[in-house]
Amino acid sequence: MNAMVDALWLIPALPLLAAGMGALTPRRGRRFAAGVAIAAMAGALVLSCLALRSALAAPSAHLFHNFRWFDLGNGVVELGWLLDPLSALMCVMVSLVGLLIFIFSLGYMEADENFARFFCFMSLFAAAMLGVVVANSLLLLFISWELVGLASYLLIGFWFHKPEAAAAAKKAFITTRIGDIGFLLGLVWLYDATGSLLLYDGGSGVLEAGVLGNLGTLTLASGLAVSTAISLLIFCGAAGKSGQFPLHVWLPDAMEGPTPVSALIHAATMVAAGVFLIARVFPLVSYDQVLTADPVHALTVVAFIGAITALLGAAIAVAQSDLKRVLAFSTISQLGYMMLALGVGSWVAAIFHLLTHAFFKALLFLAAGSVIHAAHHEQDIRRLGGLGRQMRTTYATFAVGMMALAGVPFLFSGFWSKEAILHAASEWGVSRLPLYAGLAAVVLTAFYMTRLLCEVFWGSPRSPEAAQAHENRGVITVPLVILAIGSVALGFLGTPAWPWLQSKLTGEAVPPHSLLEGGGLMMLSIVLVATGIGAGWALYGRRVRASADAADPFAAAAPGLFSFLGARMKLDELYAATLGRMNTFGAAFSDFLDRWVWGGAVGFLALLGEFTGSVNTEVDESGLNAGFNSFSERIRRLGRAYSGAQSGEAQGYLRTVAIAFVVLALLVLLGGSR
């Protein structure tokens, strides 16, 4: 048991090692780099499963291993890792989904000349995420968190010769960085207030009752509790990584990376980190619930941001025409659901949805990758079509993923996890609005997924690329099948009738209750899913579009709304017009200050100097020069001789310094021996 805790660091270390070895592999070492990466992920998966087994044996315990990193004055900086059902489950999910995506990449990236580099970055990405998951110190978590950001930058910009990819990588990095500043401030504040960044530390960790009790006594001048402020700052970081409403703009652009990267970002690693973070520090962010004097609770903000994101992402997804972009906006929407669940206090439902979503979203992205690979990188759904006949395995697995995401009742995992979230939202005492937003997003989700399925797989091919597409090899389809099985089976771990996951995560027995309890809500959401799928079928499935140029039925019905949603509600333009322009204005203002105010002052001083100089010259020329001239001439000649030593080559100087240093050192050494 304890041996497992001590070995927990190996889970992120193995992929990290693989990344290091991949970095040293030359470009032609394709097999070696991929083999090492996949072997490391498989090793991490085995270790994760062992860790899960020992965590499930004692679900309420938080086993940790802390060690001192360094001390600064009286402060001690400690790091550590943590084994409990949450981290173990996340480890298994990340390494399993990661492994399948790695295997898929073998087929998908086979033609890329930078194959070895790709696996190096992918391993780094997985290692960073596993580091986030096992960290028992917010500092270690933050370090891994930033590594996730770095790896996402490298992978989104993997095809950096495309300007859009380079821009998307920059956008992702900078946008998440804005959130990370909040996170870092929160950490510093937390360390200042509690003197520790360890999560669990035998009574003195920041998630344990004693420290939280002390933190609860602190309030700001405005009446806001310090714990609320810290929680909101930490939520900034989570919102950036998880693509929540004001900071979601990077996620759709991240589609410029290779498709396996999108799958990894959207399913297992990057966007899951934010939700995981809030679930991990849930005792801290929910602590202000007991402080009745607090003007606003952190979780209320989380719930509303989540509700807005869920609705907004689903609405925009309706009008996208890029296969991967529809899925990207659906990820935003599903992350909104998870944040909503966290906000209404049910972090277990959020993690449940996170796990099921990881499987079906990885499935959807990989199936989309399979389509894109077969159709020679055609990913505009208007130019696809009719692929259901040519690509049967991809079609079947995509349909499973689509039904899981849409929440088709009973058989598919997405239904159960979404149901858990809606149920939690309906019991929230503060407001009903998040519930309504969630229900509205259910309809939209079912609608746009039906649209996607009909456009891509039904009808007849609408472009030469789609016409000659055929099913991919087993290395691509087998991961799809495994993920499809997971997308179905995982749902049964957390049904209301058998709440295994809930009781293991919380460490308390959750009594099973019959499906009839809260059955009204379930009936309502089944009706809503049916409405969404029915509307999608009526608009897109009954008469599949005939050619790539044919108008979208929805666009024909409401052109203004469709183009508004298609342009992503103009949010990017809004940011460019406000924040971007503010930045440009600031730069122009600084330029003005530099050029005219400071430049003017310096110019004035220069004029003054010039004037005194000219007075000086007069005095010099007429009075003092006579005797000096011949002497000066000799000095000048000497100077010219010496100036030959100044060759202008920086390395020459450095060489001289190095030789002189060696000579000095020899003198000292020899002198010492005498």
Added chain:
Amino acid sequence: MSHLQLCLAFSSVLFAVGLTGALARSNSILVLLGLELMLTAAIMNFIAFWRFGPSHAPATGVIFAVFAIAVAAAETAVGLALVISVYRHQRNIRLPEANRLRG
């Protein structure tokens, strides 16, 4: 060899590698890399003497190292800015060609 000697030997090797890089490469970014390696070797020495030396005052070695790393970061920023401006002047970053300051 004791731990201290091992550390010092390692940092000497690091320093030598850095010096060779700084002297032998003509690409100015690689020269900068060499300089960084030499700095790192010096920082290694701080840490080694603090850790294995007689005095274990908690902060001395680490504080030195942290400051030196901060200075190194600033230095790199300046160095890269210089590389960019050199590139703008001569359309490449070969250091031997950047000799306009010769006497």
